[in-house]
Amino acid sequence: MHTVTISAIQQASPSVKIFRLDDARGAFRYLAGQWIDLYVNIDGKVEVGGYSMTSTPTNQGYLELAIKSSTRHPVTRWLHEHAQVGDSVTISDGQGTFFYQPNMSPRVVLVGAGVGVTPLISIFRYIAASVPQTDATLIYSIPSPDEFLFQTDIEKASQLPNIHHIVTLTQADDNWQGRTGRITADLFLSAGMSDDTLYYLCGPQGMVEDISAVLTSIAVPAERIIYEKWW
Numbered sequence: 682m683h684t685v686t687i688s689a690i691q692q693a694s695p696s697v698k699i700f701r702l703d704d705a706r707g708a709f710r711y712l713a714g715q716w717i718d719l720y721v722n723i724d725g726k727v728e729v730g731g732y733s734m735t736s737t738p739t740n741q742g743y744l745e746l747a748i749k750s751s752t753r754h755p756v757t758r759w760l761h762e763h764a765q766v767g768d769s770v771t772i773s774d775g776q777g778t779f780f781y782q783p784n785m786s787p788r789v790v791l792v793g794a795g796v797g798v799t800p801l802i803s804i805f806r807y808i809a810a811s812v813p814q815t816d817a818t819l820i821y822s823i824p825s826p827d828e829f830l831f832q833t834d835i836e837k838a839s840q841l842p843n844i845h846h847i848v849t850l851t852q853a854d855d856n857w858q859g860r861t862g863r864i865t866a867d868l869f870l871s872a873g874m875s876d877d878t879l880y881y882l883c884g885p886q887g888m889v890e891d892i893s894a895v896l897t898s899i900a901v902p903a904e905r906i907i908y909e910k911w912w
């Protein structure tokens with residue numbers, strides 16, 4: 682376990698706050714795409730929530746989380762309504778099999794919807810920062826233009842030759858000039874496909890099931906599809 686300090690809180694969209702946690706001891710470890718257990722003492726009771734890192738492990742000494750508000754979940758609610766810069770929280774090391782390392786494949790397609798983009802942006806940032814030999818495409822579905830998380834970083838990283846992104850808006854909006862509609866087989870085909878591509882999916886349950894069926898329909902083998910389930 683690690684005690685870390687909240688060093689910044691940013692309202693990143695109407696529903697999502699980004700939390701930066703400083704790890705003064707530098708002992709916290711994770712792989713790009715993993716999640717942590719975060720423990721908070723609320724009214725004398727220790728509560729726990731699971732959250733994916735959005736930062737890349739190549740940035741040492743801190744991590745970042747992006748958390749969508751919820752009044753139901755005690756830790757998520759505490760983070761949104763009570764957490765302040767300077768507060769300490771306890772976290773586990775990075776956990777789970779939803780991660781990317783360079784020896785796994787030279788090509789990844791990262792498919793996310795809404796706040797489900799969090800573990801994908803960690804992998805995206807990691808590859809942009811330190812894996813130039815890997816080709817990464819982020820396919821990101823958002824409900825409205827103001828829920829486009831990490832827009833500046835995504836657009837900047839996409840200037841690199843190995844980094845690409847496709848963002849699609851699911852609900853019509855006059856302020857959006859980009860792509861609209863759901864993620865389809867044509868979208869994967871237009872992004873280019875190869876036999877060694879790994880597909881990472883994270884989003885609401887229905888979206889993960891739909892995308893998985895789309896990938897199967899275009900002959901992507903099950904062992905090349907990696908899911909993150911929050912439910």
Ligand SMILES: Cc1cc2nc3c(=O)[nH]c(=O)nc-3n(C[C@H](O)[C@H](O)[C@H](O)COP(=O)(O)OP(=O)(O)OC[C@H]3O[C@@H](n4cnc5c(N)ncnc54)[C@H](O)[C@@H]3O)c2cc1C
Nearest residue numbers: 731732733748749751754757795796797799884885911912
């Ligand atoms: C491994 C893991 C990693 C997580 N990482 C994050 C994170 O980085 N940021 C964050 O805000 N929450 C994350 N969560 C969810 C968080 O721990 C709480 O479950 C959530 O705050 C509860 O909100 P709710 O009760 O309003 O859920 P609801 O909004 O009712 O959602 C129901 C379930 O579906 C999941 N879900 C809903 N929308 C999405 C989506 N767009 N993509 C993926 N799953 C979805 C929810 O997490 C929840 O488990 C993660 C959960 C797990 C298990």
